[in-house]
Amino acid sequence: MANPSWGMVIDNDKCTGCNACVIACQSENNIPINEEDHFTQRRPIQWIRIERYWEGEFPNVKARFIPVLCQHCADAPCEPVCPVYATYHNDQGLNVQVYNRCIGTRFCANGCPYQVRHFNFWEPEWPDSLENQLNPDVTVRTRGIMEKCTFCVQRIQRTKRESEKNNTSIKDGDRQLNPACVNGCATDALVFGDFNNPESKVSKMKKKELGHGGHGDHSDHDGHKEHDEKRGYHLLEEYGTHPSVVYLKKVDYESKTVEKH
């Protein structure tokens, strides 16, 4: 069987911007506590973040949320700039960051248009007993190296190992396999899976919302004419990075007074 190509589909229409994914990630991946100073110095570490955009002004105001994490681009701008090959693309579609190789040049962070790479400006600290919570499956990064979303590779590796042991194939949507953010997302806005497996949920969603042919089958709000517009897109796709994360457009009803785009 072909190697998997891990990826994610993020439905902006479901995301409520609640930030539950951020904490789930923090707890799974031993991300250091972001202290107040880290925010004022604009250096907090969040492998997944919720961006909030304002649109309009009161009383016709809207706010949009989008979860942004490492897109695991097939043509990642961060990879060729690393002088020590600490970041590269592996055969499973993951953009890998090797902590023990990283020397902290931060070239990759400059190269990343999604700004999802985070540099450890401080030695991470867990006061006293808080370190009891640290996940033994994930390396604790030291000061001076770059880190970013791994699609919870520790869970992928573990599931792979278990499936090899039991001679089973990896189940699509297995909770042991899903990254922590996907399991934590209350609205199921994040879906994780293998794009190389045509039967996986993400493949089907991608085909339906991004692929050619076929029609988006969501029907419209009552009484309005039908739309068969596909909702899928890639973040900043004009940069040609070929991300492994597919976003689905948010659906909005706009009053007649505003020109339709």
Added chain:
Amino acid sequence: MIPGDFQFSKPPKNKLILLGVLGSIGFIVFAVIALIATFHISSWIDKPIVFAGEAPDQPIEFPHTIHVQELGLDCTFCHTNVTKGASASIPAVNLCMSCHTQLGDGSTEIEKLREIHAKKDVIQWTRVHRMPDHVRFIHEAHVKRFSGTRLVVEKITDSTNQIRLTEAKTIKAGAKIGETLDIAASGTCSICHGDVSKMHKVEQVRTLKMSDCVDCHRENDAPTDCTTCHY
């Protein structure tokens, strides 16, 4: 005086001597530091990480020789988790006491063990084989990979007890190529840990550095992707 011209007055003699002395002291300090650094760096290149060739003292002397070689206990008898999970696991004091409540009277080491057991205390062993935090070594996967295959050793070099394996997976049980390793317990363990059954004090026999891991992975068609071990 022409602008830009500079004058060089000859310094007094004592200043020159001082300069010379300071210079030589500086050079010596630099040389010493450089030597130490060289020694250090070179040790990283060709020597094991911490304890290779050393057998640290343990709070209780545990002779693997007696338990494995003489009694013929399997590694998994005590290191129960080695076939189940990442860590091989160190046995609990209770397990030791399942035999040593009766056996081994008179030995000072076993008295120590009984004392600890009576106090419901823990034994704090000194770790011999240690992987740094950024390495995920899964015992289970390695044991599974090699179980059922006969392990053949090319040679054992005297100085570092380096063991090299060849074509471990292609050789069927019973075949004899080169020198076979005397495997007392679960054979697979000795690939990395050496012949523990012959060790009075356990020592590290392989460097267990990345080159060591990667060589073996290559020889056995194991994945060499970074995320195999680093995440």
Added chain:
Amino acid sequence: MGLTRRQFLTLIGGSTGAAVLFQACGVPPEELLVESSYEMPEDMVSGLDNWYATTDANSPVSNGLIVRIMEGRAKKIEGNIDFPINEGKHSAVCEASLQSLYHPDRIKGPLLRVGNRGEGKFEEISWDNAIDRLSSELKKLKDSGESAKMVFATKPLNSQINSIVSNFTTSFGGNHVIHEPLEQTTLKNAFQVIFGDKKIPKFDIANSDYILSFGSDFLSTWISPTEYAKAYGQFRQGNKTRGYLVQVESRFSSTAANADEWIYTKPGTEGILALSIAQVIISEGLADTQIINNLTNNDLTYLDQFAPSLIASKISDPSQNTEEVINKITKIAKELASHNNPLVIGGGSTAASTNGFFNLKNIYLLNYLIGSVNNKGGVILNPDPVNISDLRQTETSFSDWNELIKKMNNGDVKILLNYGSDPWYGLPDSAGFKDAIIEGNNGISNTSLIVSFSTIMDDIGYMSDLILPPHHFLEDWGINTPNPAPGHEIVAFQQPVVRPFFENRGEYLGTKSFPNILLSISKDPNLNLNTNFEGEDYLSIIKSKAKNLFDSGKGTVGLKNTKDFASFESFWNSVLQHGFWQDTNSKYKNKKSHKLPQFDNLIEEPNFSSSENPNKEFYLIPFESYGLRDGIGNSSLPWLQALPDTMSTAVWKTWAEINAKVAKDMNIKEGDIIRIASNFGNIEAIAYPNPGTPTDVICVPLGQGHLGGGRFSEKRGANILSILAPLNVKTSGALAWASTKVNITNTGKWRRLPKFENDVSEFPTDYEQHIIKITRYDT
């Protein structure tokens, strides 16, 4: 040369260079230790993990959780996928309870105050000593015939603990009271009147196709946000038509931001809007005639006074176009009536005006009008909790607390016990609780003993004389009936997934199970309490309750029917493995006695406290942020402190949301420290001007301004609750926390607001390149 590396390093250990190098390259000594423990239970084997099912006992919602245990430590919390309420999902607050388990400032043993009250000086004493002190004080009170002067304050508990506390308190002769800052008393009273049942019903958001929500930020903090958010995902992009969400709220909350339409109303006027919607539906004949007649007492005309054209200016901001507002109300009313599975919900700040009960009553009555009660996608009423125990809900409103504080001042409260709640933090200063504790009427407090069961030195803990630290909920047993239930009977079980963290401190120090402390005190022969507990300790009580379930033969555990279990032991094991018991066949039974109320025929206007300068006053709307919620317990956890707020993305501080244009007019920019002053006090907060906040409103989050709570919450920000006016909601007596008016002044000080926004530069924002692409449908 026969020199090993270690020997070499020892030899040159004296030289500085080598020492530095050794530091840099060496291995920390603790990493070279490996222990043989005394015993090796499954959980302690390194490298192996196990997931155990338990229940989130922190909130009354009681979400089912699974906890990953590795080497005896809890590593990760996730939702229990089989649990019918949260269905495998969990909130940030649940996740962060790992940090309260391993909090560096967790109280390690019983503490006795040594300094003056409120000085924060304590010394550790043994459990025997601590419990003796408490028992002897209780005995003294009882002997002097003043047992009514004992008050036990707790947070709302849906668990067996509630009945133990109640049982303990009543058998002593004392008074069990509940405190939560944003109380649900009004909501529950409204449910009682409208549905004939105090229990919170299930809102079938997933199957609804049109939701009209008044003031309830249900996607973020209101009642059971995880459950609602899970359903919201289905509501948006499920297997059916995309649902349409209208949010009516005075604040631009995260639910308002996610709604298809947000309608601003002046605080407290939501009930009027609901009546207006009812008027349109009724006058246009869009509802069932029989229902209309029932709801209006056969008088179709009295509602005409609420016609949209008559009330539009009353509810909207002067800047809004009245014509537009009228059209909007009419449109919503028509859409609401024309959908098959509509749902109307209300709560939050809507319930917290002085006319909150009026608001909620007319809002929830709309559900009857549009026929969505016990209808798919509507309000599903919950059956009575299974009769396993007396899990009665004690209720205490703000006016009850006012009475209590009066009693404290008069010396009628001698002993105050506290578990889980924090009246010191949660009551407005104007209520006088702080004075009653510190001084009383005559200079010294009449409440001679305050005992707090706190895991961390929280505010009330600071003021306590004795602190008895209980186990964390991950270390203790429990049995809970979730409220709201998922439409059928369910009992959630809680089991200790880790050994108590301070277990190694021995039985005289460390923490103890809270119910067991009460049980052991109640057994004190000197006290002579007649408590009738069904067991010797908490576990045996829980087991006896589980036995009742087993004996009833109803329901299922996992996929297995209760009656198929061979023995109670196997039933018990299965219950612990799955975390809950449920009976999906149980349904709500109509109560015959319930009489449907009618729409109000008079407008009840909200009252507001006045401020010093009425010309420049703002409505103050305190709100809960997703992470800190009401700030009790959560604000001591660094994960939640550092969690960006949904709308402002601010962290770690108290900020004030203010409209950007208004702020500009007032010469306030982001980071300016502004003083928010009501007639009852003032606080300072960092201004966060934004385009979403309505012009006449200022919104301040709860959660900061703690006296205690450990290193992450102490003396951080300000407590907005402290300046609230002591106004009651009519009928229910709850604190009307959204009815204070405030003035704002710029202090001239500035500090950078810690927030996530702009920490990464924004993506290109022109329309075609916009990061969030939007499919726009015109209406």
